[in-house]
Amino acid sequence: QILILDFGSQYTQLIARRVRELNVYCEIHPFNKVPDLHPGIKGVILSGSPCSVRDKNAPDVNMDLFKQVPVLGVCYGAQLIAHQSGGQVLPSHAREYGRAKLTTVDHHNNLLKEISLDTQVWMSHADTIAAVPSNFEVIASTPSVAIAAYKVKDQNVWGIQFHPEVTHTVEGKNLLRNFVVHICGCAQDWTPDQFVESTVEGLKKKLGNDKVVMALSGGVDSTVAATLIHKAIGKNLHCIFVDNGLLRKNEFMQVLDSYKDMGLNIKGVDAKDKFYTALKGLTDPEAKRKAIGKTFIDVFDEESHKISDVKWLGQGTIYPDVIESVSVNGPSVTIKSHHNVGGLPDKMKLKVVEPLNTLFKDEVRVVGKTLGIDPAILGRHPFPGPGLGIRILGDITADKVSILQEVDHIFISGLRQHGLYDKVWQAGAILTPLQAVGVMGDERTYERVVSLRAVTSTDGMTADWAHLPYEFLAEISSDIINKVKGVNRVVYDISSKPPATIEWE
Ligand code: XMP
Numbered sequence: 001q002i003l004i005l006d007f008g009s010q011y012t013q014l015i016a017r018r019v020r021e022l023n024v025y026c027e028i029h030p031f032n033k034v035p036d037l038h039p040g041i042k043g044v045i046l047s048g049s050p051c052s053v054r055d056k057n058a059p060d061v062n063m064d065l066f067k068q069v070p071v072l073g074v075c076y077g078a079q080l081i082a083h084q085s086g087g088q089v090l091p092s093h094a095r096e097y098g099r100a101k102l103t104t105v106d107h108h109n110n111l112l113k114e115i116s117l118d119t120q121v122w123m124s125h126a127d128t129i130a131a132v133p134s135n136f137e138v139i140a141s142t143p144s145v146a147i148a149a150y151k152v153k154d155q156n157v158w159g160i161q162f163h164p165e166v167t168h169t170v171e172g173k174n175l176l177r178n179f180v181v182h183i184c185g186c187a188q189d190w191t192p193d194q195f196v197e198s199t200v201e202g203l204k205k206k207l208g209n210d211k212v213v214m215a216l217s218g219g220v221d222s223t224v225a226a227t228l229i230h231k232a233i234g235k236n237l238h239c240i241f242v243d244n245g246l247l248r249k250n251e252f253m254q255v256l257d258s259y260k261d262m263g264l265n266i267k268g269v270d271a272k273d274k275f276y277t278a279l280k281g282l283t284d285p286e287a288k289r290k291a292i293g294k295t296f297i298d299v300f301d302e303e304s305h306k307i308s309d310v311k312w313l314g315q316g317t318i319y320p321d322v323i324e325s326v327s328v329n330g331p332s333v334t335i336k337s338h339h340n341v342g343g344l345p346d347k348m349k350l351k352v353v354e355p356l357n358t359l360f361k362d363e364v365r366v367v368g369k370t371l372g373i374d375p376a377i378l379g380r381h382p383f384p385g386p387g388l389g390i391r392i393l394g395d396i397t398a399d400k401v402s403i404l405q406e407v408d409h410i411f412i413s414g415l416r417q418h419g420l421y422d423k424v425w426q427a428g429a430i431l432t433p434l435q436a437v438g439v440m441g442d443e444r445t446y447e448r449v450v451s452l453r454a455v456t457s458t459d460g461m462t463a464d465w466a467h468l469p470y471e472f473l474a475e476i477s478s479d480i481i482n483k484v485k486g487v488n489r490v491v492y493d494i495s496s497k498p499p500a501t502i503e504w505e
Contacts, residue, residue, distance in 0.1 A: 001024070001025040001026055001027065001040055001041055001042065001186070002019050002024060002025075002026035002027075002041070002042065002043050002044070002045060002180055002184065002186065003026070003027060003029060003034075003035070003037070003041050003043070003044045003045070004016055004019070004026055004027065004028045004029070004044075004045045004047060005028075005029060005030075005031045005034065005044060005045070005046050005047060005061060005077075006028050006029065006030055006031060006047050006323075006326045007031045007046065007047050007048065007049035007051070007059045007076050007077065007080075007326065007328070008031075008047075008049045008050055008051065008059065008326040008327070008328035009047045009048035009049050009050070009075070009076065010050075011047070011048055011163055011165050011166060012028055012047040012048070012326075013028065013320065013323070013360075014165040014166060015045055015047060015074065015164075015165040015176075016028050016360075017165075017360055017362075018164070018165045018172070018173055018176050019045075019176060019180055020190065020360070020363065021173070022173070022176065022177055022180060022181065022186075022188055023188040023189065023190045023191055024180050024181070024186040024187075024188055024190055025190040025358075026045075026180075027358070028323050029324075030324050030326045031046075031059045031060070031061050031326065032059070032061075032326075033324070034061065034065055037065065037066070037068065037069065041069060042069060042070075042180075042184040042185055042186050043069050043070045043071070043072070043179065043180060043183065043184030043186070044066045044069055044070070044071045044072070045071075045072045045073075045074060045077070045179075046061070046071065046072070046073040046074065046076070046077025046078075046080065046081070047074055047075075047076070047077055048074055048075035048076045048077065048124070048125075048163065049075075049076035049077075049328060050328060051076065051328050052089075052091075052126065052127050053076070053079050053080050053083040053089050053127065054083075054089060054127070058080075059326070059328060060080070060084075061080070063081065063084060063157075069156070069184070070156040070157070070158075070179070070183045070184050071156065071157045071158070072111075072157075072158045072159070072160070072179050073157075073158070073159040073160070074159075074160055074163060074164065074165070075124070075125055075160075075161060075162070075163060076125075077159065078129065078149075078150070078159025078160055078161055079125075079127055079129055079159075079161075081152070081157060081159050082129045082132050082133075082136070082147075082150070082159060085132075085133050085135075085136070085152070086133045087129060087130075087131055087132040087133055087136065088129070088130040088131040089127050089128070089129055089130065090127065090128060090130045091126060091127055091128075092125065092126060092127060092128040096123045096124075096125055096126075096128065096144065096145060097123060097124050097125075098122070098123060098124075099120050099121075099122060099123075099168060100120070100121055100122075100123050100142040100143070100144065100145065100148075100162070101118050101119065101120055101121070101142055101143070102115070102117065102118065102119050102121055102140050102141070102142055102148060102149075103117070103118065103141060103142055103143055104117075104140060104141045105117050105119075105139070105140050106137075106139040106140065109137075109139045109151055110178060110182055110183050111139065111149070111151065111158050111160075111175065111178050111179060111183065112139055112140060112149065112175070112178070113178050113182070114174060114178075115140075115171050115174060115175055115178075116171060119170055119171045120168065120169065120170045121142070121148070121162035121163075121164075121168075121169045121170075121172070122162055122163045122166045122168035122169045122172075123142075123145065123161065123162050123163075124163060125161060128145060128147075128161070129147040129150075129159075129161060130147075131147075132147060132150055135152060135153045135154060136150045136151070136152055136153065137150060137151050137152075137153050138150050139151050139158075140160075142162075145161055145162075147161065148160065148161045148162060149161065149162075156183070158179070158183075160175070164176050192363075192366045192367050192369075192370040193370055195359075195367055195370075196228070196231075196367060196370055196371060199228055199355050200228060200231045200232045201232075203228065203229055203231075203232035203233065203353070203355060204232045204233070206353065207229075207232060207233050207236070207312060207353065209236065210233075210236065210311040210312055211236045211237075211238060211307065211308075211309055211310045211311060211312070212229055212233065212236060212237045212238065212310070212311070212312040212313070212314045212353060213238045213239075213240065213304040213307055213310045213312070213313060213314070213350070214226055214229065214237060214238070214239050214240070214313065214314030214315070215239075215240050215241070215242065215296075215300055216239050216240070216241045216255075216259060216264075216266065217241075217316075217383075217385070218241070218247075218251060218255035218377075218380070218383075219316070219380065219382070219383060220361075220364055220365060220368060220377065220378055220380060221316030221317075221318055221356060221361075221364055222315075222316035223259075223316075223368070223373060223377050224316070224356060224364050224365075224367055224368040224371065224373065224378075225314060225315065225316040225354070225355050225356050226239055226264060226314065226316075227262065227264075227368070227371050227373060228355045228356075228367075228371070229314050229353065229355060230262075230263070230264055230265075231371070235265050237264070237265060237314065238265055238267070238304075238307050238310070239259065239264050239265060239266040239267070240266070240267050240269060240300060240303050240304065241255060241256055241259065241266055241267070241268050241269070242269045242271050242296060242299055242300065242303075243268065243269065243270045243271060243272055244271060244272065244275045244292065244295070244296065244387060244389075245271075245272030245273070245275045245276055245398065245401060246275065246292070246386065246387030246388045246389040246396075246401065247387055247388070248383070248387075248388070248405060248408055248409065248412070249405040249406065249408065249409040250409075252268065252270075256268045258374060258376075258377065262373070262374075267303070269299060269303055271295070271299045272398075274295055274298075274299060275292065275295050275389075276396065276397070276398055278291045278292070278294070278295040279291050279292070279389065279395070279396045280395070281395055282395060282396070283394045283395050285390060285505035288386065288389055288390065288396070288505070289386050289389075289390065292385070292386040292387075292389050293385075293386075296385075301348060304348065310350065311350065311351060312350055312351050312352070312353045313348060313350040313351070313352050313353070314353050314354075314355075315352055315353070315354045316354075316356060317354040317356065317357045318356050318357065318359055318360065318361060318364055319356075319357060319358055319359050319360050320360065320361070320459075321357075322357050361459070365378050365379075379421075379422060381421075381424070381425065381426045381427060381428075382425075382426050382460065383428075384503060388401055388404050388405070388408070390503050390504070390505040391404060391408075391428055391429065391430045391431065391503065391504065391505070392404055392430075392431045393430065393431065393432050393433050393504060393505060394433040400431055403431060403448065403484060403485075403486050403487065404429060404430075404431045404450075406480075406483065406484045407429040407431070407450050407480050407484050407487060408428055408429045410476060410479050410480050410483065410484070411427065411428070411429050411452055411476055411480070412427060412428075414472065414475065414476045414479070415427055415454070418469075418472055420468065420472065423456075423466070424454045424455065424456055424466045424468075425455055425456050425457040425458070425460070425463065425466075426454070426455055426457070426460070426463075426502060427452075427453065427454035427455075427466070428452075428453055428454075429450050429451065429452050429453065430450065430451040430452075430453060430493070430504045431448060431450055432448065432449045432450065432451060434448070434449040435447060435448060435449070436448075436449050436488060436489045438488035438489060440488070445488045446488075447486055447487055447488035447489070448486055448487045448488070448489075449487075449488075449489045449490075449491060450480065450487050450489070450490055450491075451490075451491045451492065451493050451504070452473070452476065452490060452491070452492050452493065453465075453493045453502070453504075454466035454468055455496075455497070455502055457497075457502075460502065462496075462497055462498065463496060463497040463502055464496045464497075465492075465493060465494045465495060465496055468492070473492055476490070477490040
């Protein structure tokens with residue numbers, strides 16, 4: 001495997017994804033928490049950073065730790081190595097940002113084997129390496145960056161100023177392949193089949209005859225995690241699917257049926273009333289999230305106590321949830337407290353088993369495909385844990401839920417019928433507390449305003465509003481107003497994230 005040390009760059013996770021696309025396993029660790037370099041670690045990549053090596057408290061690492069393995073410094077990582085060895089890192093005259101061409105390339109160097117002259121690379125840096133010590137050899141440059149890549153002559157250490165992990169660096173993946181495969185000698189054997197095989201074997205050993213309880217949500221992560229655990233321990237996996245009264249129209253029965261078809265040992269629990277009672281009168285989004293989270297824990301706790309001798313709690317946690325984020329610009333603020341099943345392990349005193357905690361979302365989908373899970377489940381849009389509870393602005397009642405379910409149903413099935421569902425990352429409807437005047441037949445109406453929301457995104461961190469065809473929006477709007485009692489106006493949300501968020505609450 002490859003160890004990636006994170007110095008706080010926005011691109012660190014991309015490095016990991018590119019390495020994994022080469023079928024090589026890698027892990028990201030914070031620069032100040034370097035794990036023991038066991039023999040399985042074949043190489044180290046130092047990430048970029050928003051900091052300057054000239055800053056007083058610049059993130060730093062002891063390079064002596066990596067004497068035994070090849071090291072590749074990317075951007076800040078390259079500057080750090082040069083700086084530590086007595087090179088000179090200075091502010092660039094102009095911030096070097098964007099596309100550039102490698103106008104000299106040393107093809108004898110293993111890192112740059114078969115990288116084309118004039119290939120496009122992506123620069124994003126405010127500092128530049130102005131001079132390197134005499135035991136450094138410059139192996140590539142661009143017209144404005146003389147030291148675009150270097151090799152330390154007597155060591156297995158390389159530095160590159162550009163970012164091979166972004167797609168704008170056209171041959172970036174080849175360069176990373178040169179490093180991880182040819183220089184570090186990693187076997188490219190980390191494949192979905194191999195992941196399934198070794199994970200199931202590992203789960204069998206870890207769980208033995210123990211029972212595991214797990215909450216399923218109908219989403220991709222919990223479904224794939226449950227399928228892996230089920231493959232390992234069969235009926236000893238007890239799944240629970242809670243109807244919190246905030247699901248989509250017909251979702252509870254449909255999802256329950258598909259879990260049964262998959263052979264999972266699943267129990268559906270109708271807890272709608274408990275949730276509505278807990279939510280009564282609450283209008284603040286965070287208060288609603290907390291009430292939903294707490295009620296969920298109570299319901300799940302009660303249900304799991306009905307199963308004797310449970311030792312483990314299964315969870316669908318994925319890698320981005322466990323990567324320890326490096327904060328080099330002060331602590332980050334909580335924008336929304338996302339409720340998944342946080343708090344459960346503490347309360348239930350169970351050991352936690354999380355078979356997907358080393359995978360990125362797209363890798364979970366690939367593993368799901370390998371496991372033969374229904375593509376309709378794998379292709380589902382993300383849906384927030386608190387469900388329609390954060391799409392009904394203000395307080396929640398059963399009546400409002402059923403209005404929103406109808407609106408959402410028309411929108412989502414319309415997207416499917418028009419072949420648009422897979423083109424957007426997430427879609428849904430929001431029931432606003434606004435009432436507007438309208439006219440239906442000869443009558444004046446005074447009813448609700450709903451907003452439709454659809455976004456394109458790759459990870460939900462940033463998103464653009466989806467440019468859905470006007471004709472489609474027109475059809476959906478008239479369908480909603482004609483069919484859903486209580487709604488007389490439909491608007492479409494054209495805000496991107498940032499500065500807006502995907503959900504309205
Ligand atoms: P925002 O609104 O923060 O949403 O742009 C980003 C993604 O997260 C989902 N989301 C949630 N998921 N619990 C969840 O499990 C929550 O409380 C929650 N709030 C937002 C949202 O649907 C989108 O996919």
